[in-house]
Amino acid sequence: MKINRCIRCGGFYTSDGDVCPNCVTKDNMELSVFKSYLENNVDETSLNNVSIKTGISTPNLNRFLSYGGFEDFEKNFK
Template sequence: MQLNQCSRCGAFFVSENHVCPNCEIKDQKDMAKLKTYLTESDNPISLEEISCNTGISIKNLDRFLATDDFQPLSKKISLTDKGNISISL
């Protein structure tokens, strides 16, 4: 048996998943919300926008979007403003 650390809450648990059984329920809700959000949006959107509008943290968004489920939808995400953060003094 292998102990994994939950990607959401940091708890240790025995499972093949990235998250513990408690967070699995939250993950499923968030993923459903994200799927609906991405399906309904027409314009490319940034991770920050998605995070603001869905309440899902960027860390969790990254994790969800890396799954096969979200491969087709992840094309809707604009990565152009990544690395485009200008610091004006």
């Protein structure tokens, strides 16, 4: 059995995904906050700024970017 370590809370879990079952809801919520923030701020170029405005940590923002679907915005952050 594969044991994963939650990158949000550090807890161990055996289900799939990057975060444990306890953190999934919050993680999905932040992902949708991030998406709607980008849709409303298409000129945003600073992940730091996004982090400050949304309260989502930069490592989490980078992880969300790596999930794909942000191709239109990703170039802004490079």
